[in-house]
Ligand SMILES: Nc1ncnc2c1ncn2[C@@H]1O[C@H](COP(=O)(O)OP(=O)(O)O)[C@@H](O)[C@H]1O
């Protein structure tokens with residue numbers, strides 16, 4: 301007998317400036333994934349929206365990999381895997397599309413196989429596929445998460461800010477895979493840059509926890525990854541400056557980019573328009589999308 305479940309998973313913005321591979325926020329942009337497990341052998345995939353026609357229907361697909369990982373771990377044997385996706389999260393832009401696909405596959409397969417895995421186990425499995433915990437954690441738990449790795453297992457803190465802020469995601473038309481954006485990072489950094497980031501990331505978490513959002517201007521500064529990734533994103537520095545000048549609380553690269561994200565408590569449309577214009581000056585077409593914090597993480601529909 302076939303078994304079906306549908307999951308909704310949020311996109312995420314990771315790093316938030318200085319919190320490289322640690323900080324992430326779940327955002328109100330969602331993918332839906334419907335999984336059917338059956339005794340009839342074969343893998344099938346239907347994709348609507350982002351990635352339609354481009355996402356592979358084999359073991360290289362991270363959602364399928366995630367489903368198979370749950371089946372192996374729980375000892376269940378289902379030769380038939382059918383996935384239907386409705387994707388709103390753009391691919392390879394820094395809004396956590398791969399994290400959403402992985403978490404969707406894991407949560408769906410866990411539900412269909414009798415919920416044998418805890419959320420901690422799902423987090424560890426998702427991290428092992430994605431390679432870092434910062435975007436899979438908020439995709440699972442919602443809200444803002446800070447994650448660390450300890451002996452192969454992710455430890456995390458999840459919280460919500462005491463008052464709301466908005467986010468403006470400016471999404472350029474071109475793709476940048478996280479793999480390519482990690483290749484430009486150095487093996488080591490100067491001690492002064494490490495100190496710069498430790499102080500900013502502590503301030504970032506403090507500002508988000510207490511609602512002291514005026515501190516975000518400095519708390520979103522980074523020297524570990526953004527300066528190296530700038531060469532991959534034409535106009536990046538100017539777009540971030542334009543956001544701040546238009547009244548944003550602060551701005552940073554979203555995940556590995558190329559999406560840029562501004563935090564606002566005022567006119568978000570004005571900030572978005574100014575950022576798009578700054579990209580256009582560098583001959584990059586872009587659009588903006590207003591986002592809020594998603595509080596639920598992955599849910600079963
Ligand atoms: N819905 C999806 N189903 C399967 N694989 C996906 C899906 N969305 C994204 N991916 C995979 O993840 C890759 C993008 O991941 P990545 O480079 O980390 O960028 P990001 O996660 O920031 O969008 C895509 O090229 C594709 O291989």
Ligand SMILES: N[C@@H](CCOP(=O)(O)O)C(=O)O
Pocket residue numbers: 312314315320321322393394395396397398399432434435478481482525554555556557
């Ligand atoms: N810490 C990672 C985050 C990647 O996030 P994504 O949404 O771009 O996949 C990195 O900066 O490499």
